[in-house]
Amino acid sequence: YRTATNDKVALKWEEIEEETNEINNHEYVDLGLSVKWATCNVGAETPEAYGNYYAWGETEPAPNNNYSSSNCSTYGLSYSQLQSQGYIDSEGNLTAQYDAATANWGGSWRMPTIAELKELMNNCTWTWTTQNGVNGCKVTSKTNGNSIFLPAAGYRGGSSLNDAGSFGYFWDSAPDESNSYYAHRFYFKRNSYGMDYGYRYDGRSVRPVSGGNNAEPEEPDNNNHEYVDLGLSVKWATCNVGATSAEAYGNYYAWGETTTKSEYTEENCSTYGLSNSELQSQGYIDGEGKLTAQYDAATANWGGDWRMPTSAEQEELLNNCTWTWTTQNGVNGYNVKGPNGNSIFLPAAGYRMWSSLNVAGGYGCYWRSAPSASNSCYAYCLGFNSDYHIMDFSSRYVGQSVRPVLE
Numbered sequence: 579y580r581t582a583t584n585d586k587v588a589l590k591w592e593e594i595e596e597e598t599n600e601i602n603n604h605e606y607v608d609l610g611l612s613v614k615w616a617t618c619n620v621g622a623e624t625p626e627a628y629g630n631y632y633a634w635g636e637t638e639p640a641p642n643n644n645y646s647s648s649n650c651s652t653y654g655l656s657y658s659q660l661q662s663q664g665y666i667d668s669e670g671n672l673t674a675q676y677d678a679a680t681a682n683w684g685g686s687w688r689m690p691t692i693a694e695l696k697e698l699m700n701n702c703t704w705t706w707t708t709q710n711g712v713n714g715c716k717v718t719s720k721t722n723g724n725s726i727f728l729p730a731a732g733y734r735g736g737s738s739l740n741d742a743g744s745f746g747y748f749w750d751s752a753p754d755e756s757n758s759y760y761a762h763r764f765y766f767k768r769n770s771y772g773m774d775y776g777y778r779y780d781g782r783s784v785r786p787v788s789g790g791n792n793a794e795p796e797e798p799d800n801n802n803h804e805y806v807d808l809g810l811s812v813k814w815a816t817c818n819v820g821a822t823s824a825e826a827y828g829n830y831y832a833w834g835e836t837t838t839k840s841e842y843t844e845e846n847c848s849t850y851g852l853s854n855s856e857l858q859s860q861g862y863i864d865g866e867g868k869l870t871a872q873y874d875a876a877t878a879n880w881g882g883d884w885r886m887p888t889s890a891e892q893e894e895l896l897n898n899c900t901w902t903w904t905t906q907n908g909v910n911g912y913n914v915k916g917p918n919g920n921s922i923f924l925p926a927a928g929y930r931m932w933s934s935l936n937v938a939g940g941y942g943c944y945w946r947s948a949p950s951a952s953n954s955c956y957a958y959c960l961g962f963n964s965d966y967h968i969m970d971f972s973s974r975y976v977g978q979s980v981r982p983v984l985e
Contacts (some may be wrong), residue, residue: 601614601685601686601687601788602683602684602685602686602687602807604616604617604618604683604685604687604786605617605618606788607724607725607726608722608724609698609701609702609717609719609721609722609724609725609726610701610719610721610722610724611694611697611698611701611719611721612694612697612789613690613694613787613788613789614787614788614789615698615726615785615786615787616679616683616687616726616785616786616787616788617726617727618785619729619731619783619784619785620632620678620679620682620683620783620784620785620786621639621682624710625709625726625727625729626709626710626711626712626714626727626729627729628729628731628732628742628783629731629783629784630678630682630784631643631645631731631733631734631781631782631783632678632749632781632782632784633645633649633650633652633653633778633779633780633781634650634652634749634753634761634776634778634779634782635650635651635652635660635665635672635676635753635761635778636650636651636652636676636678637675637676637677637678637681637682637917639781640734640779640781642737643734643737643781644736644737645734645735645736645737645779645780645781646736646779647777647779649779650778650779652665652676652753652761652778653758653759653777653778653779654758654759655758656758657670657753657755657758659758660753664676666752666753670752670753670755671689671691671751671752672688672689672751672752673811674688674809674810674811675809675810675811675894675897675898675917677689677751678749678784679784679786679787680809681809681917681918682918683786683918684807684809684918684920685788685807686788686789687786687787687788688751688786688787688788689749689750689751689784689786689787690750690751690785690786690787691750691751691752692750692752692762692773694750694787695748695750695764695773696773698717699764699771699772699773701719701720701721702717702718702719702720702725703717703718703720704716704717704766704771705717705718706767706768706769707727709727709729712729712730712743713729713730713743713744714727714728714729714730714731714746715727715728715730715746715766715771726785728746728748728766728785729746729783730742730743730744730745730746730766730767731746731747731783732744732745732746732747733745733747733776733780733781733782733783734780734781734782735777735780735781744767744768745765745766745767746765746766746767746783747763747764747765747776747780747782747783748763748764748765748782748783748784748785749761749762749763749764749782749783749784750762750763750764750773753778754775757775759777759778760775760776760777760778761775761776761778762774762775763775763776763782798813798882798883798984798985799881799882799883800882800883800884800984801880801881801882801883801884803815803816803817803880803882803884803982804816804817805984806916806920806921806922807916807918807920808895808899808914808915808916808917808918808920808921808922809916809917809918809919809920810891810894810895810898810899810916810917811890811891811894812887812891812983812984812985813983813984813985814895814922814981814982814983815876815884815922815981815982815983815984816922816923817981818925818927818979818980818981819831819875819876819879819880819979819980819981819982820838820879823907824906824922824923824925825906825907825908825909825911825923825925826925827925827927827928827938827979828927828979828980829875829879829979829980830842830927830929830930830935830977830978830979831875831945831977831978831980832847832848832849832850832974832975832976832977833847833849833945833949833957833972833974833975833976833978834847834848834849834857834862834869834873834949834957834974835847835848835849835873835875836872836873836874836875836878836879838977839977840933841932841933842930842931842932842933842975842976842977843932843975844955844973844975846975847974847975849862849873849949849957849974850954850955850973850974850975851954851955852954853954854867854949854951854954856954857949861873863949867948867949867951868888868947868948869885869886869947871885874886874947875945875980876980876982876983880982882984883984883985884982884983884984885947885982885983885984886945886946886947886980886982886983887946887947887981887982887983888946888947888948889946889947889948889958889969891946891983892944892946892960892969893969895914895960896960896967896968896969898916898917899914899915899916899917900914900915901913901914901962901967902914902915903964904923906923906925909925909926909939910925910926910939910940910964911923911924911925911926911927911942912924912926912942912962912967922981924942924944924962924981925942925979926938926939926940926941926942926962926963927942927979928940928941928942928943929941929943929972929976929977929978929979930976930977930978931975931976931977940963940964941961941962941963942960942961942962942963942979943959943960943961943962943970943972943976943978943979944959944960944961944978944979944980944981945957945958945959945978945979945980946958946959946960949974950971953971955973955974956971956972956973956974957971957972957974958970958971959971959972959978
């Protein structure tokens, strides 16, 4: 919830964290390490419960609990293929949409990295024990004495559950760089623990972490504009720039402009006809080809950390969400549901050309921050009607909607 000032927002957040020890309704323990560790596995409600089993890079248990190479989308993909297809980021860790912790728990939860698992190994005492009738390891911090319990949940191969009660196997977020069939895993049993590799298609446990550098990630500066966490790489605003509700159309902007106009023409559009090199030399776009803050309608009008989405972020919204054409409070548009079950509404606000508003109620078009790479008159956008929702492009002088995002 929001209060009058950003300082008060931060204070309220800290009070809630201290009282509940939760992030996005999932409990954690501070072991005095660089990240907070969840108290239970993904799919479990208690520390002792085994929870769900996931193939590496999958966010749902295998169909019919049949863990095989044919049911694993990452099996056989090389490191470069994983990166080019969006499974892993530039640092070699699973991206949000393929991370079982992020996709199922949302918020700042994610699968641990190799370094974070090694930190858990080296800075904690590991004790084989039985907790509420379940075998596993009690992992106690050498720094502050706090602990978590990891159940010996075994693993799933084919349709069988193996080694339950005697071994624990937990995925981390990294593939094996040299073998397209393996990913890194952590294991433990009664007298030992360590890290090695396993087939990506096997079903293993996931124990999430959150944060880094001994602190939770700072909350983004939303400057009193609401957002929704869809379980994607960015937060999405609940309404368009210029609107005060999800259904309101809001303002219309030519690409690269931050104010509205009575007429939208080629002649009065400051970016129309500028090549990408000209856009960059004149300060409209940065070295990555995205609008700079002073020419970004979201940043200029909302402030804080708000900005227009990138191409990748709009594509993520398209490819990783469920889109349902609907009418909300009398307004046509799409309900867009994220992988974590949260949703936003995008009204079909039409577009403005010259002095007219066109196809409002039947079509929606939302700018992103990238110009066309090949045509100096176009920029990219997200377009939709009741039959489709696609990545598109449009003349820069046309007035279109802007739906902001936060890191």
